[in-house]
Amino acid sequence: MANPLHIVVCAGIVPDPLQTLEPVVTATGPGVKNELVLPAVLDPWAASALYEAAHLAGKWPGSKVWLVSVGPKAKLQQVMMTIAQKAAFELVAIDAPIGGFADAEATAQALKDAIAGIAGLDRERLLLFGGWESASRGAGVTLQLVGERLGILDQFQGVDQIDLREDGSFEVAERVEGGRQQVSQCAGAPAVLGWATGNLAEPRNNPQLGMTNMHTVMPALQRAKRMDLSSNGLHYLSVSLPKQQRLTRVVKDATPEAIAAELAEWIGAE
Amino acid sequence: MSTATMAATKPMLTLPGDAVRQIQWRFADRFDLQMLVQSARSVARGTVARLVASGERNTHEWTPGKEAMLEAFDRAGVTAAFMEPEEGGFIAGPKNLALALSAFELAWVDGGAATASLASFLALSPIHERGTQQQVTRYKTLAAPQRADKDGETRKPWRGAFALTEPIPYVGVDTGMLSGKVEIAEWKESEEPWLKVDKRGRFITNIAFADFVTAAVGSADPRIKGSCVVILEVGDEGTFDRGVATKKLVHQLSSTGDPIFSLKVPASRIVGGYTVKDGVIVPNFNHSEVIEAVFRRTRVPVGLMTAAKLLSAVEPVIRYQRERFRGAEGAKPGSIRYEQGIQQREDALHRLVDIWATGEAAASLGFAAARLFDALDPIEKQKNAILKERGVQGGRAEIKALRESELRAIELLSLKAGDERRAELGADPLVQFVLMDAEANVLCPATKLWNTGHGANMMREAVSLMGGYGITEDCPGFLGAKWMDSQLEATYEGPEAVQRRQLTITMTAEIFLAKFRVWIHEMRAIAGTHAGMGACTLASAMEMWLWTLKTLQRATDPEGNKLYHGQRQGVTFALADALCWMVASRCQILDVLELEARGVEDAAAGEGLEGTVPFLSDLCHVQAARAAGETARICAELVFGYNEHPSWSDESHRGCFLASELAAYEGTMPGISAIAIDVLAEDGSHPQKAGPCASCAGNGEFLRMQNKLTGCLSGTRLAKDRAAETVKAVMIPAALDYPA
């Protein structure tokens, strides 16, 4: 059996996507209306990464998973009460007022510093996991930046599957345009994998596991360093939600071909 | 006690979140409980809310959807919360607070879901509280859900039902009227006897799917003594008929029905075991002893269900009020009509403040009771061990043996801080037991009675704030359903009369009253450092209640019958009601003080504290005023209501002035004619009414207290106004976090 894996999962928390999210301008820049009171969840793409990591680690004895998360401590704690029941991990927490509009550079730097500070982490065996997207604004670059800063050059984005071999090499399926996947071979760790949804269902709650995780989660939260992420001069001119459109017209007796043609024309015009 | 160390007051920005609640309800350092809260919440606001929203409550039968809800409980870890780690659970030690929190979270969305979850625990409770070790291990292990980390297992957890209530005319409020019977079916020499159990149940929760039933039965055989609780299993020989589903108007996500059992079971199914004396089976516990231990604990989560519903109403009501006029031509964004909607109107705000304050008080009372039972459980075991060692066993002998501990406890309560006997008395486990026990004997029925009974009234208020929407199935937060449901919470596991009956006895226990006196001092001391919480008002009401109780205990009616007497429920029940108002208000105040003291150290809660604490304090004040008002009203009616109204014929009208006398006095006391009432004419004729106004002679002490109490109400409406301002401004999410 190959060397045990060291998997670090970068996962932020986001307002529950089921809520109505409305961008507003606050004293400190753009934000989400009522963000304080919105229930938080682990970023769904990153959550897939965590479940995949836990699953992988479970198959390779001696492997270990760290969850690195930047976010307001109180919300992190609340989210951990659920997440800790779903996968075995050690938490590394950074207490920062992060909304959807934090600068990806600054966030990546904070994550990199935290990862570099993990005692016992073997960078040669490191698989850096995270979401390729985010349910917040989703700059889509944070994970790449962390990887670059850690000097990890093998990077995969939109990952749906990883097949690890005994010798430590693996095959990765990434999403590409047109609903297709690109399959790559990688000689082994270290590598960055930005996950799409993966293949696993959300694990059921395991409170016993939660209790075990809590022995490290609570101290990690207590230890969490308070940081203000610098904006690096980033400022937003305006923010708005993607527009939803609904145009309804009542038409009788149109043929399927005519409807299809009209739809294609409409999509093309958008 | 803490003194305020917080920064200047600011408005409360958000509804109190988990960080605040964890401190108030004292589980900030219990991550097992925090996990359970999140798990229960995810099922409640996910699976359960979807079921309710899709109309699953419109069926009486047990449906696949409802079954899926139980499975969701199992998956989330809600079912395992009752078990010990070695039985498949994850919470070690007493679980009263755990079950209370879980019921609270489920009832936040639907009471029936909470009932379905609690009923299995209710069935296990007789076994948990009084069962033999073998019974405990067998049934709790069977009832534990499959562990998530044991992939290969496909076992379905056993579910239970608790069958006490019987078809009319038998067991209801009166649990002594048992018609269910147990007799000996077979008893072979040196073998375990077999029992024949015949029991019909009425309104039995979980019955549609129960794998086992704990049933209360009386002996119909001279070879079995008294009564007991027996465990019935679905595979037992004989009839296990689940009966028809009850056509409930409430809690339809739980299963209820009237089963019929006629089964043969081994005697080892008697809960708590038995001994054989002179050829007679003597159960170690009769059915009353078992159910007393059970209900004492399981009634608390029921009270918390109604508390959750009241607090859950706040957000949907605020949203409805604010958005009421949006979209209308005259209500442009930015206009008051658009932004504030119905919240422009004072009454709408004030009524919501009342609902909110009630919810806070109910939650504080219920969680205080749950925590108390967590503390009591190990001490009770210790007490049992000590008494057993001393050879003391059973009801009367135990009461006698604990008498001395009670006296020591009362002494402890009377000692000043710093007295060296305090440490010695306080360390005595028997003293600790009697103190906690006396308090639990009041807090449990108070939670069940006040939270559900008064809570139901306040849920109606919440419904009314939603207008017509409130009484539709579409009402956000399901408020109409929650209102109706609270009537069941007030009924099952002992309706209000049962709780009042219990309080009649427990609230007059010497040791409780000694504690109550300490509470009065405690409230006065709090008032010294925290003027705006209503603690002083409450202390004055508590004094009045105590005085009234003492007076009524000595008083008789005009016919010479005792006023404070078990049969005289008009007196005793009313005093019990008044007490509940006050204990709830006290717990509410203590929880806000805890938040203030501990919150500043807590990074998570600390942030908004300078807004949250003053707001919650204002709610305390509002609630204390209401509690004091209720107490004053009840006490006045009891103190004066049993005096016969004076009539013109008896002695009492001697105090009246004659018209000629008044004319003479007018010279020295100008104006006296204007204030004198009941003036007699020269011929002795009197005004046209039944008798002279009752003078209050002899009750000057009461009037003094009443006067004081009235003065204590100063500032309470100002507190309500401030709270209303917050209700108008507090931030809420754009949508409820569960479907409606």
Ligand SMILES: Cc1cc2nc3c(=O)[nH]c(=O)nc-3n(C[C@H](O)[C@H](O)[C@H](O)COP(=O)(O)OP(=O)(O)OC[C@H]3O[C@@H](n4cnc5c(N)ncnc54)[C@H](O)[C@@H]3O)c2cc1C
């Ligand atoms: C949905 C539902 C689920 C239930 N689940 C269970 C279960 O799982 N297991 C179980 O064993 N039972 C269960 N019950 C039964 C429930 O506990 C009883 O309905 C309750 O104890 C009251 O009994 P009763 O209905 O016979 O009322 P009654 O005894 O007829 O009392 C009716 C009313 O009369 C008055 N009254 C009666 N006695 C007195 C008194 N001594 N002093 C003053 N007033 C009095 C009170 O106002 C009382 O509310 C359930 C009931 C319902 C509706």
